[in-house]
Amino acid sequence: MSTETITLTLPDGSSREVPAAATPLEVARTIGERLAKAAVAGQLDGTLVDLRAPVGRSGKFRVLTAKDPEAAAVIRHSAEHVLADAVERVFPGTIIDAGRQDHSEKFQYDFRIDHAFTQEDLERIEAEMARIVKEGRPFERRVVSREQAAEVFKGRKEEIKLVRLADIPEGDEITLFQHGEFVDLCRGPHVQRTDQIGAFKLIETSGAYFKGDERNEMLQRIYGTAFATREE
Template sequence: MSRTIHITLPDGSTKDFEAGVTVLEVAQSIGKRLARETVAGLIDGRLVDLRTPIEEDVELKIVTTRDPEGGEVIRHSAEHVLADAVKRIWPGTPIDAGRQDHSEKFQYDFRFPRPFRTEDFEKIEEEMRRIIKEDLPFERIEVTREEARRIMEERGEDIKLVRLEDIPEGETITLYRHGDFLDLCRGPHVQRTSQIGAVRLLEASGAYFKGDERNEMLQRIYGTAFPSKKELDAYFARLEEIKKRDHRKLGRELDLFSFHPEAPASPFFHPRGAIIYNALVDLMREKYRRYGYEEVITPQIFDISLWKRSG
């Protein structure tokens, strides 16, 4: 027997649905345009996949490509497209995992025989754009641990078998598929690859598996993605503006301070820099007095045992 649940939207209105309705189905009930732009949902403030069944009364915000959270989902999905592109160009390449924070970038680690080069980026980006143009749907698949293990073994993904063991017992295990690419992943992901819009690869580096130098060295690729090329270009324009305001660059150009090998990472303040430094100290001391704080002065050099103890 079906149950009715109540979903509260950001404007305070409430809609009734049968339990098990998905975020996307709620969006479809509101309007076609909203459904077309939906990439995820915020349920009681938690970002969830648009295919997630809703079983209880909740507060729901539909996340679209225009929302900051939407950008995170787009970059997460671009991560999968990156891995797919690498495997299309170099079939059989084992994959590891992406990153947790997609606020600005995505990344993926591969077992690859050499570092990735600039000419590789051109090929990979071209293949990524081809996959995006294919408009492939993302499919969320819930599996048992045994099913996930069998699938990854059949696909030769031995690194994924290690990652599978890291998933706590009792936690839902999900795979995501677009086209022939399949990955062990919690999500969330966009509806279709075309929602990713524009991508650019940034750099490559070596990375130890699980960040442990005792493990094998994998090859990592970083990139970013936005719903449109206009937004991608605007992002890089902002980065250029930030570079112009880099304190190390300004410090040198304005004759504020300099760095020397005798004191690594410690600035030598020039007369102009000392004026600014002392003005900031005076400002902070005035705020101490205003808000009732007392000043303390701690040593600048500590015994090495402190760093060993603190990690």
């Protein structure tokens, strides 16, 4: 086991020596349990770090909570996964594609389904999302091999995910995020639990070509947004 340590400089100017393998959540616990419970993500030199991922190197470090503006993108990203989970629950057999990379304003997911989503569908999906949020399901991060990831998605009969898996360059770390029964290829970051998603709204739906290429099949896309509180 590596004994390498790193130095993290906190917002108040103090510093902490921690193992390089320490996660932002573990660092938060050294500061205080209240902070750890409220934590949404870590931030190292301005870059978001998932709470369950190793910090890895020295730098200026912050623990973000829902009160921090930078946390909004993490909350939207997590709401995105809750959206996909809800669609699978409401419409069993739906094939999940992928979400978006930029969560500064909204989130989205693309789906292979046999009909175009209606406003009534969105209302049913929102209601299911509310149930998932209330469940307070923890987000779990797993680093897996390419073969392990393939087995997961073969078992779930999600062939689109196998295409997405093949797009990941050789040598890149492959991570899965799971809450409840839902699992997806994802780099994160995500909140600790679904109940840290304060408020959300599904905005609209549209058609979208797989991988943005009009030569590919048309999927159905749902857009939404989320915030830490309803007041936002």
